[in-house]
Amino acid sequence: MADKIKLLLAAVVLGGAVAAFYYFADLMLFVRVVVLLVAVGVAVAIAAQTAVGADALAFLRSALMEVRKVVWPTRKETMQTTLVILAMVTVMGLLMWGFDAFLAMMVRTLTG
Incomplete structure (x- = not known):
């Protein structure tokens, strides 16, 4: 149940960031992009605390190890x-x- 709440919170943070990106269209694009990227980072950090997120991070780590082995x-x-x-x-x-x-x-x- 806690994982579902964390994933929902990550989705809300991400959705709020996208909504804010378009709502504050009068601000500089650079500021909006930076805020959006920070929000994506926060959402990923929250999602990484779940079992699904941990599995995804483990998969990415193993994929990077395999890329290093490629000749x-x-x-x-x-x-x-x-x-x-x-x-x-x-x-x-x-x-x-x-x-x-x-x-x-x-x-x-x-x-x-």
């Missing part, structure tokens, strides 16, 4: 892969254009 391709590998993809797209485009032209010719022949 990213070098610039050379990226360029080679991009060129292969561009070549295949070009070849497939030409094949599809030729097949379409053939079908159009067949339809013209059949329909007179």
Whole structure:
């Protein structure tokens, strides 16, 4: 029950911040954005105190650990892969254009 109350409070804080962002449209945009970001931070902090929030934070931490383990391709590998993809797209485009032209010719022949 306490988790539901905390999540509801986080939703109210977030909804109030969005409403205030539009209600105080005459204030500087920078001020409104800063207040909105602070409110989002407060809402996330409140939501993180729940079981669902703790699970979400644990998932994000493990996802960041996995991203650090990724072996990213070098610039050379990226360029080679991009060129292969561009070549295949070009070849497939030409094949599809030729097949379409053939079908159009067949339809013209059949329909007179």
